[in-house]
Amino acid sequence: MSTFTTLFLITVFAGLGLQLWLAARQAVHIRSHAAAVPAAFADRISLQQHQKAADYSLARLALERWDLVLGTLVLLGWTVAGGLNWLDITVSTLGLSPLWGGVALILATVLIGGLIDLPLSIWGTFGIETKFGFNRNTPLRFIKDKLLGVAVALVLGVPLLAVILWLMASAGDYWWLWAWLVWMGFSLLLTWAYPIWIAPLFNRFKPLQDASLRSRLEALLQRCGFKSNGMFIMDGSRRSAHGNAYFTGFGANKRIVFFDTLLDGLDGDEVEAVLAHELGHFKRRHVIKMLGVSALMSLFGLALLGWLSQQPWFYSGLGVERMTPALALALFMFVLPVFTVFVSPLMARFSRRHEFEADDFAAEQTDPRHLISGLVKMYRDNASTLTPDPLYSAFYHSHPPAPVRIAHLSSKIPA
């Protein structure tokens, strides 16, 4: 076994072991805190709701553990067990040009990966989400969504993939710099096009009609000096009872989107506070910072791929015989998450800091009590656990644990 294969296998099992251990800690922590509602929430969340959140979190956690184990088996199947090499040989018998043969190889790996993940996705939606009363999707719409997702991915992904593979084969040693420029342009185009062209394929959006809510939200936007291209309600309730709010697009194309399920649950004060939090992400320049970070990471990733694609051990160590751009790209997509798992706590920490800053902004613009009551309703209605394991939370969560976040906001309540 080559040194690289050994290193790869050690990293795979270290990552899997770490994540299973964290999941086990999370399960123990949630179970041991299920008997009583944490004091800070006791007046607003019933014991029954708290225990539903515990059961729901444990069910999702079980799915997560299966997903980790299955994902590892699939990864080993593609790499050291020779799955990708077999697929490469099979695709090469089709007699396509090197470029389109490469496109076909990547598409086939993505398609096969999606089919392998399908049972867990079905279990998540029609098993767990249905059991806890969140699922509103029908099997027919689920299938339609998946097919539509594949169609959109093909229309957008095939040209991008063809350009990247072409650059890898023809643009010389610095192909990755060109590929990065293409990728950045593509990302910007997608962010711009998403609200108008893509999101409406999956959901219906209608302008926010409620005149009194509208005028107070507009007053908030004006107070914060924020321009947007309208506020919309999305029919999230067609698929799920989970609620949310988000910004989409950029520049003059920026939209504010509320899930109908969120507006049904929160009153006007709370919706205003949630919007103020989202505005905080813009005002504290989080959106720009995250864009900068992801641009740098993709540049670094592509440069790394540029180097790895020249190294014979990268291919042979992962069970592949030929050295082609498509094989380098496919292996890179498989192997990258194995190593980046260990960086995810840093990203989560970065993100949690942003959440505190956005909460501070909301507490300056609106009464912190409104955001607190809105968040508590969202925790309750989404059956989010109030008692995550501190380590699990620190490793994965983009948002601070509920008790920490509520305590932070409570400290902002004017005396």
Ligand SMILES: [Zn+2]
């Ligand atoms: Zn936020």
